[in-house]
Amino acid sequence: MALVEADSSLRSSAERPGGEEGASRVRSVRGAPFSRGGVGRRARRPGGTDPVSGAVFPHRLLPFVLMLPELAVVGIFFLWPSAEGVLESVRESNAFGLGSRFAGLANFRAALSGGYLQALEVTVVFTVITTVASMGLGLLIAVQVEQVGRFKGFYRTLFVWSYAVPGAVAGSIWLFLFEPHVGPGARFLGALGLHWNFALSGTQAFALICAMTVWQQTAYDFVFFSAGLQAVPQDVVEAATVDGAGALRRFWRIVFPLLGPTTLFVVVMDVLAALFGSFAVIDVISQGGPGGSTTTLVYALYRDGFQNGDVGLAGAETVLLFIIAGVLLAVQFRVINRRVHYR
C-alpha cells in the first residue's frame, strides 16, 4: 500500500504545484482554481474506477505475461526469503550453520523469554511517541506555512530539508551535537541543570533517539500534509467562513476531516518508519543501549541474527515482527477507515 498511496498522493501534489504558485495569487481574488481542480478530479473519476473491464486484451495469457516481472520480483525478493525466514525459525544450528536440526517452537520460546518483551515495550512507546509527535508537528507546520504569503517555497524547502538527510548521517550529526562531554547540545542541557549522559542513562538515550526520529519524520509528514492541504476545496472553507465559523472551528470541522486520507497514510508511514526505519539512527547513536533502553524489535533482530549469529532466534523474531506489524496495520485500516472520508 505504501507505494499505491504514496503514488497517488504524490500525483495529487505533483499535479498542482506548477499552477499552484501562480494560482495562489489568483486564489484570493477568485477562489476558483481549487474548486475547478475538484471538478476535474470528479470528472476523471468514472473512467478511473474500473479501468480493467474497460481495457481489452487480445489474448488470455497476455495479462499474466505483463504481470510476470512484478510476480518475479515479489517471488524472489519477498516470498522466497520470507519462506526461508519461517523455515529458520523452527530450526536450530550452531552459529556457523552446522548441525542444523528441527527445533519446534524452541526459538520462539527463547525469543519470548529473552529481552524480546523489553524490546516490544520500547518499540510500542517509541512508535506512539514518534508518530504522535511528528504528525502533530508536521500538521502544525504545514498549516502555518500554508498561511504564509510570500516565502512559502522558502519555508517549505527549510522544513523538508531534514528528511533529505540520510538516517546514518543525521545520526552522526546528532551524536556530535549531544556527545556527553564536548557536544554543544550536551553543554546547553548541562547549563539548564540537566546531567546529560545518554551513554549511561537509558531514558536520555531513548529521548535522544525519539527527538532525532521526530525531527526527520516531521519533515516527511509536513510534505504530505502540505500536499493534502492543497486538495482541501477552498469553496467549502469559504462557505464555513461565511457561516461564521472561526479559524479553529474551520480547521477541526472542515479541513482536518478532509485531510483524512492523508492522515491515514501518514499514520501508516510513521508507524512503519518507527518499526523499521529507526534502525540506522539507533545503530549510530546508541547501538540499542544502554541497558536495552533503545533496543527496538528490529534492532534486537539485527543483534541476534547478524551480530550474535543466532539465525534460528532471529528467524523466530522475524516471524513475530511480521505478525505484529501485519495485525497492527490491519487494525489501523479497519479502525481509521471508518473515520476517513474519501472524496
Next chain:
Amino acid sequence: MPKTTNGRVKVAGALASVGILAGACGNSAGTSKTAGSTIASSPSSTASAASSNGPINLSIWTAFNGTLGQTFNHLVDEFNSSQSTYHVTATYKGSYSQVLSDTIAAFRAHDAPNITQIFDAGTATIMDAAGTYEPVYKLMAQNNIPFATSDFVGGAASYYETSSNHLDSLPFNSSTPVLFYNKTELANAGITSPPTTWTQLQADADTLSAHGQHCALTSSGAYVMWTDMEQFALWNGYPYATNDNGYTAVNGVKLQIDTAPFISHLSMLGQMASKGQYLWNGVSTSTVPLFTNGTCAMYEQSSADLSTIQAGAKFPFGVSELPVVSGDAAAPQNTVVGGASLWVMAGAASDTYPGDAKFLAFLMSAQSQAYWASNTGYVPVTNAASTLLTSQNFYATHPNDQVAVKELNNKRALPTTRGIRLGYLPEIRQAEASAIANVLSGKQTAAAALATAQSQGDSILSQFASQYGG
C-alpha cells in the same frame, strides 16, 4: 473509487510492504545458505587458478587498524618477501565482533578467508563448532612443523587450549589488563605509589578529590566487563562460571556472577561513579581520552593500549598491576590473556593449507613475536620470544611492558583461573554491559543488576548448549 475496495487494496499492499521489510531482515538466514550451495566450489577454483600462474593467495581477516595494522602488515610483508610460493593479504574487517560475525557469514556462504582472527570471547563459539576450522596443532603436524602447547607462555596456552591440552588455534595478539596511572596527578595529591588494593584505590580517590582531581579511575570502554568482571575474577581467584568457567563442559554451565565478590566490586564502582570518581560512558565510547587528557588519574585498560597511551599522554605515566580485593588471601592469583587467536578455516583449497601452516609458523617465531611485542603493548606468546626479549634487555629498559607478563605468570593457573570458556560470551558481555550501565547510572543496585545479567547469561548459555552440545 469505492471506499471498501480502496481500503482492501491498501491493507493488502501494506502487508506486502511490511513483508518485504521483514523478509529482507529474515533472508540473511536463508539466502546465504542457498547462495552457498551454488558457489561452494569458488574458493578452490580461485586458489588453484592463482597457483598455476603466480603465488597461491592466502587471505587473513583481522581487527588490526591504525598503528597495530601497520605493525601487523609489516610482518605480513616480511613473510611475503621471504618466499614466493604464497602471498598473504591481510584485510581489516572492523571490530573483533565484526570479524567474528563476518567470518560466520562468510563461512555460511562458503567464502571464508583462509585464516581469521577470533577474539578471546568468541573462542568457544568457533572451537565448539567442529568442522568449521582445521585445528592448528594437527595442521602443524601434517606439515612437519614443530608445535607444542608448551611452546607458549602459560596465560596464552591455558586460555586457548582444549580440554585435552591441544591448541586448535594459534594464540596471537595477547594482552592483559593493567593499571595505568598519571604520575603527575598522583604526586600532586601526595600519593607516592599506585594503589595495590581496591580499598586503597578508594582512599586514593578521596585524596585526589580533595586535591581537585575529581575522576580517579576509568576502565576500558568496550571491554569493562573484561577488566572488571572476567579478569577481576581470575586475578582475585573467584570462579566465574560452573564447570571450571566452562572449560570442562558445554551442557549445564551456569554463570556465577551474582555472587558477593562481583556485587561488592560493582557497588564500589557505582559509589565512586555517583561521586564522579569513576567514569565510564558505555561500550561504544572510548575511555582512552579520559586518561590521556588528564580527566581521570588512573586507568584500567589492556596492556595492548600502551603504545596508544604513550602517543597521547602529555604527562609521565606508570603501569602497575591491577589492584586486588583487600583481605583476599589468595589474591593476586593470575590474569589471563585477552586479545585474539588465529584460526585456519575449513573448506579452502587443499594447496592453501601448507601455506597457512608456514605463515602461522612465521608469526610464532621468536623474531616475529619479539618484533610484535616490542612494537605494541602485547605480550610475546611464546617462551622463546620472551627469552629473546629478556636477553635483549627489553624489559629492563621497558618496565611498563613487563607488568602484563608478570600478571600472566604471577601464579600457576588454577582450574578455575585458566580463562573463561563460555559459548556466546560476546552476548553475555552485552548483558553484563547493561548491568554495569544500570549500576553506574544509579538505576539499579549491583545485586539487582547482576541478578538480571546472571539470568540473561544463563539463558544464553542454555541456548548455546542446545545448539552446540546436542
